[in-house]
Amino acid sequence: MKRTIAGYTVMLGLTALMIGLYLGEFKTLAEIVRSYTFLLP
């Protein structure tokens, strides 16, 4: 049962990754990484 849940979780994770890649989310992440570094003193 636990392994089945883990298997479905892996599939969900892969699906979310694919959607993110399809939507070009890495561009957003790259922009965040570039602009949000070191916010505070």
Add this chain to the structure above:
Amino acid sequence: MRAEELSGKADDDLRRFKFKWTLPRLVVQLFSLLAVNALVFTQIYPYLSLKPIPFGLPILSSVNSPATAIYGSLDLIQLELSQPEFPWIMLGTVFLIGAVVGRAFCGWVCPIGFVQDIITTLKGELNFVSPRSHKTGTRFKYLVLFAVLLISGTLALALYLGVGSDYKIALGIFATGPFIAISPDGTLFGTVPILLTAARQNFFSFLAKPPTIQQAWAQLTQVQPLLALRLIILVAFFGAAWKVPRFWCRYICPTGALMAVFQKYSFAGIKRDPVKCMKCPHCEIRCPMQINILDLPWEKFNSAECIMCMECVDACPHGSLSPKFP
């Protein structure tokens, strides 16, 4: 010596040799600490051209530190929600890593976990919390995670619907990430080195002309409240880690809470051989997360608190514990 005796001796030696996980874990933790804070090398060797990776891992690694090369998933989730963008990739990563190795990143990769391990090693003993307080405390981190996701989620929804600008202004610095603003990893690897550099630069002028009490008090009152809060949290973090091993991971860390949800159903786990197990408490005594290992099912256990540090496996004198995958 006869051939049978020699063979028996070899078997005994083989049985006596037991692989220890402590050294490989230490190497991985050390390497991870350097890799996660790899941008510090650009300060030492300015000709190096390193940039942060636009990808996160389920560890505590703050965007507030200029040395960070690999950010924490929860930090990036909060920042994406404040854009507002749905964090598909980061959620996918969390789901994937959580399902495969559970909270192993807490035990093997997280720099904050490594710092706490060093503190515990320096102290040389593990303190135990009363079971009741421990049980209540472990629930607190889920509350922290809920609060973080509630603030970030409602802000993202409000911004998406075009009515969140006032909410964002009201949240101030917490709008970009409620937990990022106060997390001790950013203070430890970002703020403290910068403060120390500034202190070193002003040290000789301070010695040449020490400030009066009034001047010192005036300077202290100019410290930003958020900076003061961050430093207080950092000091409390060190104090708590000294008192209780992995205090932050056990009771506060929202990333740990997020991964604990998956740990229970992850492929990675530990099994206990009921034939070899003598029910001695060595494994429970060595566990930094205070898990009642002997009460868990022997076939394979995935406690939500288990960080797969393998301390119990190393501690077992009978070799009854071993990792199990899947």
